[in-house]
Amino acid sequence: RQALYAELRHVEPFTRCGTRIQVMMNAGLREDISSLSLVGADGIGLFRTEFQFLVSSTLPQREKQFRLYRDVLDAAGDKPVIFRTVDIGGDKAVPYLRSGEAEHDENPAMGWRALRLALEREGLLKVQARALIEAAAGRTLHVMFPMVSEPWEFDAAKAVFETQLKYLKAQKKTLPEAIKYGAMLEVPALAEVLDLLIPRLSFLSVGTNDLTQFLFAADRANPKLAERYDWLSPAILRFMRRIALATEGREVELGVCGEMGGRRLEALALLGLGFRRFSITPVSVGPIKELVRKVDLQQLSKVMMGLLSQPPESIRYELQEWATANDI
Numbered sequence: 479r480q481a482l483y484a485e486l487r488h489v490e491p492f493t494r495c496g497t498r499i500q501v502m503m504n505a506g507l508r509e510d511i512s513s514l515s516l517v518g519a520d521g522i523g524l525f526r527t528e529f530q531f532l533v534s535s536t537l538p539q540r541e542k543q544f545r546l547y548r549d550v551l552d553a554a555g556d557k558p559v560i561f562r563t564v565d566i567g568g569d570k571a572v573p574y575l576r577s578g579e580a581e582h583d584e585n586p587a588m589g590w591r592a593l594r595l596a597l598e599r600e601g602l603l604k605v606q607a608r609a610l611i612e613a614a615a616g617r618t619l620h621v622m623f624p625m626v627s628e629p630w631e632f633d634a635a636k637a638v639f640e641t642q643l644k645y646l647k648a649q650k651k652t653l654p655e656a657i658k659y660g661a662m663l664e665v666p667a668l669a670e671v672l673d674l675l676i677p678r679l680s681f682l683s684v685g686t687n688d689l690t691q692f693l694f695a696a697d698r699a700n701p702k703l704a705e706r707y708d709w710l711s712p713a714i715l716r717f718m719r720r721i722a723l724a725t726e727g728r729e730v731e732l733g734v735c736g737e738m739g740g741r742r743l744e745a746l747a748l749l750g751l752g753f754r755r756f757s758i759t760p761v762s763v764g765p766i767k768e769l770v771r772k773v774d775l776q777q778l779s780k781v782m783m784g785l786l787s788q789p790p791e792s793i794r795y796e797l798q799e800w801a802t803a804n805d806i
């Protein structure tokens with residue numbers, strides 16, 4: 479298998495029916511980028527910028543952030559990197575940001591975190607925006623905002639970047655060729671207003687780790703709840719289908735960047751529901767590329783549509799049967 483995955487490194491993942499599927503990887507450290515060519519991913523679909531913040535005892539200064547982002551872009555070469563703005567706060571607590579506020583979140587995952595925190599601590603987002611824009615001079619910058627709950631939060635975050643862009647332009651600095659803005663869909667409420675958000679976006683990435691814990695009201699970090707829901711439950715699959723339908727035929731690029739996309743049967747389900755871009759843990763890239771090559775999307779989609787009223791065990795069983803019949 480390892481030899482096969484190594485061979486697939488240079489092979490673009492097309493389905494049996496000829497559709498190109500984007501298989502990207504998640505990262506968070508400078509060192510992760512070497513995996514890009516090692517596993518043959520299409521790019522970094524999620525760069526978790528908070529890693530640098532989490533390992534630091536003080537707020538990382540702009541210069542330090544700039545160096546990381548520039549190194550990452552240099553190492554990625556012509557492959558795209560989607561930088562997610564900081565997702566700190568809540569359970570990813572950093573001591574230097576607390577200063578008396580929300581010392582203790584009763585529900586950290588649903589607490590003062592990610593974009594909520596960044597929009598209130600605008601200085602923090604401003605510094606990150608400036609570091610990212612400067613690091614991407616002469617290239618395309620992809621920026622993604624985490625935990626967006628409403629379209630106007632996206633507007634507010636984008637405005638911080640646009641202000642920095644204007645400032646740097648006035649300073650006659652070399653600017654990025656383009657900035658593409660995207661959002662993560664992790665908060666279920668956002669799905670209700672997707673029609674309002676989509677025209678504003680270049681891309682939308684579903685964060686299934688947070689999304690599913692919110693959908694099922696089941697803490698993703700609590701081992702007692704690990705069996706509470708299955709990613710192949712109809713509630714999740716129908717929800718994902720709805721998102722795929724909302725973006726169909728629109729300019730926006732739709733992807734998934736949670737752990738769900740890196741698992742065999744779950745990835746099949748997502749392909750069948752209309753997802754064409756995956757950002758997954760590097761070790762899953764080879765296996766998912768191999769799987770993609772054996773899929774006929776029309777057939778799979780028909781199978782999936784027939785399963786959306788079944789209990790998760792049956793969906794799992796049927797998908798496994800289909801996979802076996804297709805030599806997957």
Ligand code: PEP
Nearest residue numbers: 685686687688689735736
């Ligand atoms: C997610 O929530 O699915 C996600 C990709 O973000 P994180 O795991 O970093 O919260």
Ligand code: MG
Nearest residue numbers: 664685687688
């Ligand atoms: Mg998340």
